[in-house]
Amino acid sequence: MEQTERTSVGQPEQRIDAVEKAAGKVKFTDDYQAPGMLHAKLVTSTEAHAYLQSVETAAAWKVPGVRAIITGETFPFHIGPILADRPPLAYEKVRYIGEPVAIIVADSDYQAKQAASKVVVTYKKLPIVHNVQQAFEASAPVIHNDLGEYTKIIGNVYPVAGTNIASRIKIRKGDFGTAWKNCTETISETYSFNLSDHVALETRSARVEINPAGKVIVHACTQSPFTIKKVFNQFFNLDVGSVIVHIPMVGGAFGGKGTVQLEPLAYLASKAVGGRLVKLTLSREEDMTTAPCRIGFDATIKLGVDHNGKLLAGQYTFLIDSGAYSDQAAGITRAAALDCTGPYHIPNVWCDSYCMYTNHPFATSFRGYGHPELTFAVERTMDKLAKNLNMCPIELREINTILPGHTSPTQAVITKNNIGDAQKCIALAKERIAWEEGERLVGENGKVRAKGLSLFWKTSTTATNAQAGAILTFEADGKVNLNCAAIELGQGTKTVLGQIVAEKLKMKLEDIHVTMEVNTQSDPHQWRTVASSTTFLAGRAVYAAAENAIGQLKKTASTVLQCAEEDLEVGGGRVYLKPDPTFGVEIKELALGYKFPNGHSIGGQIVGVGKHIQRHLTPMDKNTGFGKPGPWWSVGVQAVEVEIDERDFTYKILKAVTVLDGGTIINPMTATQQMRGGMYMGLSYAAIEKFVFDHNEEVENNDLRQYGTLRYGEQPEQYTVDFIETPAADGPYGARGIGEYGVIGAPAALANSLSNALQVELNELPLVPEYLWKMKKERRQ
């Protein structure tokens, strides 16, 4: 696309939502009230694996204000985004503690809560599957007896009936067996970490009403409004067009609001009260353990090199703890497999990635979609391999970096247009973390300062027909409204899309009115706001819409100015003659059609439309993984410097560095926000976050007092963010996706720095002082 001087793209334009948000005036989903609205409350399972013998509701019905009580018999069918394996309300069986068993609908919130506490559920306990290793054993209790019968919603899911394997994804590239034998040095390492949570500050909330004509009106905080329509169509047999979804701005999502869980429950609740408006908002405790969480992950990685340290062979076995249902964990199983090597060129790759059922809360997408986890395993192994080879860990990475001409694990060809420049990223990150000054230094205070680094990559595994559309309507004053179904969840997408339109139309960002809310009835279809794909997909759509509008403006203007369209240019609120810019007409004269002095009018209003669909993506071959999974890879390097006190194993994160090649950066400040926030999220996850389960597999820390997140003052003392901008040929103005990338390498970089500091191998998360102390003690013994 054109390379001229840009006025909006590349500029740190202020976010268009900041002022409203600072004023506390933005209305999120749960902020709406309506007289007569009913409130729903869930009754949830207290057993991890059990048959439901009875659900007694008589006492609950006696609570004043109760209007309906719904149990699993109301809808005894399975739903799910990839494999339909989950009844929205438990039916016959429960599979995790926190699973919805019944819904109470009452006049007020407190009445619904009171009634929920009076429902008596009788269970017949079944043996529990406690972890993925146990789940994998042939003798393990089977959690889904009907696994072979479930409907596949998308193709790339391979459940194994009679086991707890919800899906198995295979990658076979080259000849791993032979290559392994030819390696001069090999390494095999295992890694394990527990499930955890998104902790978006806004808990999930949905409101549904069914109007007398059969229209189902949904208000939700979701990343996937069109998927809600699809799910309601598939499972409730409703016309897609009768389901209308409204999404205000979303209070953080991080992948957790990408799947459809709450809305079907709110629909069943509304249906039970004759279609009246019902609101279902989750408490924090429910949001953490009833709604889907983040996967757990066990990995074994084997790498082999030749005498020069060049990687020849890699074998990767992932056991992904999906919890009770496969949801997006089945997709993560695939995504982790297809990028299993990290950004390294390895000619012989063998990967088995398993999506495993356990009796934990079920997992869904989380920012990074399996990549922070796989990157942790790969990058820890690289550091250890470098040690074994007596090589600088950066040099080992440098000589094995994936480059144009190589192929990915699924044998997709890497070109200079579809990948960022990893080597440039390494060089700059080295400088930012002052690598040459030393990896490990003992300070005068006796504390150890150490550094660690991680490369990372990711592609966006969207649907192969993922797409977006956009509509631009012009106002009488010549300014522009932008409507599209990209969802603002804090990432600044609406600002960035506005900038693309402003740039193309050569207008100011303030003259582009971007509709912040999404309404599926008036906005064109967009796949979903996930997978770091919105700047790319919706960005291309708004770019095309602006081009389309320019064509219309020129057409009307060519009549007004009596000249050829190709001699005209649009900019500065005018359409003008290229050789004589003073000769032109203002856009406001054209926006609603041009009116001549005699009253005759032409052209009509300017309505720009645009769309974009992914090109040439394919599913993966079942036996080898062969396929083209995503449009491009963004690559980057992250590095961390820590200071640790070996007396009590507490540590401070002194510095966190990101260098990312995200293609052209549309807005350097929103992009920096994403990287800093991503680093924080990845470091918080790695440092302290995990679900703690008791022996019944109940989450013991299901509130924000006990579930730790790094708080103010615990963040790195210094963040540095740099972008290498190798333009992506396909992206709007050369942009690639960046939203998830700040998270991906942070856990590995932290673990590498702490492993360096303590001179032990840290293969688990989270990296709490107690774990560090234990590992150091073991080494001493």
Add this chain to the structure above:
Amino acid sequence: MKLSNGKGKMVAPLLINGEIHDVIVRSADTLLPILREQLGLTGAKQACQNGDCGACTVLINNQPSHACLSLAIETVNQSITTIEGLSNSPMQEAFVNNWAIQCGYCTPGFIVNSHALVTNHPNADDNIIEEWLQSNICRCTGYEEIKMAVKSVLKTSSE
């Protein structure tokens, strides 16, 4: 102020953002649902209802308080300030100018708390700032921009 034990409700006058508002209060009601559902003051967010995240922070007599833990009936005769009562305050501007806002859900609580911080400690050092702001959770920013916002207001007010 007395309220019959258990089921009773009463009309109570609350002083919010300088205005008296009559609200209906049950004995079990905390301030948060009263603000949100009866007065439409939804800037204070319900994110944990346990005093853990600070998203519901309001000022009661100029001290930051969790609206989710304050019994509504106990706030009668107190002066309550919500984010809506701080319009055009320097702290709001500082959050905008320092890019301290992403999804915006924690923002009102953070701004109210930070506003109280600079009012109560115009010369706050890093330790005091940390002690005050540890009560609030932000999942988007990584806190760096929030630190810059608070410091920018402290700097201006100390000059």
